[in-house]
Amino acid sequence: MPRHKNERIISFKPRITDFSPIGGSSEKVSLLPEEVEAIYLMDLLGLYQEDAAFKMEVSRPTFARIIKSARQKLAMAVLNGQNLHLQSSESGYVVAFCSNSKEIYENLEPQNQYICIFEIKNKEIVNKTFLQNPVNTQKAKPAIALPEIFIKYGVNFYITSTIGEGFKNSLISKGITIVKKDSITLYEVVTL
Incomplete structure (x- = not known):
């Protein structure tokens, strides 16, 4: 057996x-x-x-x-x-973006105040994490500070309205998909 x-x-x-x-x-x-x-x-x-x-x-x-x-x-x-x-596992995925609000997700740029991380399973948000963004608080470079955080939290998708070439290449090399959008709703987060 x-x-x-x-x-x-x-x-x-x-x-x-x-x-x-x-x-x-x-x-x-x-x-x-x-x-x-x-x-x-x-x-x-x-x-x-x-x-x-x-x-x-x-x-x-x-x-x-x-x-x-x-x-x-x-x-x-x-x-x-x-x-x-x-083959893709339907076990879920993790989305991240940087926002100046924990409720309204507009003007998504790497230097915003919060890193918002949403864990999605079966088209539902099962976990939300909000972190102080070191790009905002410590004036760190996005290409250096953010990929390390994204890997730690298992991020699959990064949503942003703007992205520099170095940061973009850093995310791509880590297998993180970049989605260019200026804003996002919770419905859009669970249907990526």
Whole structure:
């Protein structure tokens, strides 16, 4: 009888889930949500296997099997010209933006007073966190101060009306999707 599979912690939500090479075959390779998360943690964030396994709440040998499978599937898709599908976990995602209010979310800019972080599960806000923004209080640079905070809170989407090139590149390198909007409602937050 097979062992019960432990729940894996999945924090990364890919914005685009299907990739098709021009002139490729019609065959499709699918990465499981846990394999997408492993690629995100190791290859995008640069974590060691032990740290990545801890974040996913699996053993290091289990993580090693997950990352090996993910990399084999990626290689197969790229080298054989196959379509690639990234399965997305419906467990939720985290949205962040900077606002001068904890109730009305307008003029969203990196230097605003608060960092607003919303955890979404099943199209409901399950947790709200409001932090003093070091870009506002300490005159820190957004590209240095904010990505570290976003990674700590598992942010998948950052909403802003303006963003500098350095900050944008810093977020992209961490796998955080940037959504350009001047304002946002709670309905829009839960339907990203």
